[in-house]
Amino acid sequence: MEEEDVAPAEVEEREEEREEVLIQPIASAAIDLAAGARYRATGKRKTAIARVTLRPGSGTYLVNGRTLEEHFPRNTLQRNIRQPLETVGYHERMDVVARLHGGGISAQAGALRHGVSRAxxxxxxxxxxxxxxxxxxxxxxxxxxxxxxGLKKARKRPQFSKR
Structure with missing residues (x-):
């Protein structure tokens, strides 16, 4: 019985250690950002194109003149977009301004993530x-x-008739 009680505690400790490692920003010796600096890049996914500008700020996102939450209502997409800045520890130091066009909402999120990473x-x-x-x-x-x-779609074939 005692072994069962000890094992979950050890597992929880290991999980906490893993979470700490993932949360720690990799850019602990981050560069000093110039006050008027602008970093521009383009990201693409399917037919969506994102033109992204990063600038020093407080971590706000402006997508086609709207906030990130307004443009991408799904939390999974928002989390996906924020990943690059959170990974390097700049999520509270840089503002993101983006112009998106083409594609659907998921492709636009992928394009924005790619653009932020390149910027x-x-x-x-x-x-x-x-x-x-x-x-x-x-x-x-x-x-x-x-x-x-000869096909109905990319791979869908017409119905086959033996006779």
């Missing part, structure tokens, strides 16, 4: 290793497959 790289090239390792700099090249002749 971060403009601000601090030393972050490349960590951003690349976490997959933030990789352009997701998956796109809709084209329709083929």
């Amino acid at each position: 971060l790289l403009e601000a601090d090239p030393n972050l490349r290793g960590e951003l690349k390792r976490r997959g933030f700099l990789t352009r997701d090249s998956r796109a809709k497959e084209r329709k083929k002749a």
Whole structure:
């Protein structure tokens, strides 16, 4: 019985240690951002394009003139977009201004995340290793497959009739 009581406590301690490691910003020796600095980049996902500008500030997001919460109501998309800045510890030091067009809401979120990551790289090239390792700099090249002749859609075939 005692072993069962001890094991969950050890597991909880390990989980807390893992969470602490994930939360710690990698840019502890962060660069000093110039007051008037602007870092621009473009991010893409499917047919969505995000033109992103990072500037020193308090961590606000302005997407097509609206707040992040207004433009992306789903929490999963908001969390996905905030990941690059939170990973490097700049989430309270930089404002994000973005112009998005094309694609759907999920593709726009992916494009914005890609754009923020690339703009971060403009601000601090030393972050490349960590951003690349976490997959933030990789352009997701998956796109809709084209329709083929003789098929109803990209892969859907017409109904087969033996006779």
